[in-house]
Amino acid sequence: GESVGLHLPTLSVQEGDNSIINCAYSNSASDYFIWYKQESGKGPQFIIDIRSNMDKRQGQRVTVLLNKTVKHLSLQIAATQPGDSAVYFCAEIPSYNTDKLIFGTGTRLQVFP
Amino acid sequence: SAVISQKPSRDICQRGTSLTIQCQVDSQVTMMFWYRQQPGQSLTLIATANQGSEATYESGFVIDKFPISRPNLTFSTLTVSNMSPEDSSIYLCSARTGDEQFFGPGTRLTVL
DSSP states (O other): OOOEEOSOSEEEEETTSOEEEEEEEOOTTOOEEEEEEEOTTSOOEEEEEEETTOSEEEOSSEEEEEETTTTEEEEEESSOOGGGOEEEEEEEEOTTOTTOOEEOOOEEEEEEO | OOOEEEEOSEEEEOTTOOEEEEEEESSOOSEEEEEEEOTTSOEEEEEEEETTSOOEEOTTOOTTTSOEEEEETTEEEEEEOSOOGGGOEEEEEEEEETTEEEEOOOEEEEEO
């Protein structure tokens, strides 16, 4: 079956450094990818998305990179702040069923001073 | 965007009982979803709830255990029936508007 998974379950970075969170997906036909941030006790919050016809998209302090050749997705956070501490999920909408949003396993980002 | 609220935010229940979770969206949406999130884990889709039709359940989830209602375009309920401790989890409501999918704060359920 298809899966969306992450390489690093926990990432610790120093405040001000850049963070890179990685995600691998297995469904090469997937069309749309989303990164979510989930803080403790809250639901996931949309950060940024990217379609399969793009390889890079930038937001405010965040950049998502998509490498379709190796089926890899990454989220880069510039100048990481304590408020960035959370669990980050990549999610995928497979082309065979665009109703479904499938989540990866998640990476916990810890920011220390 | 869409703002989603859930009730209750948390509950502690006895095994064998049932709990109905309510989800309210502040705008009309076509697609609503229910997810389960075990502590420290990712989100698993339970079912898709569309107004005017029966919910579509994912593998491993059945209507008898998780009946869902979708009476209109802003509201849905999920019932966790005949609960056991294995049902202890966070249950999240979600709604899609356009390409974006939003989530409620979740209902933390503990079954004793």
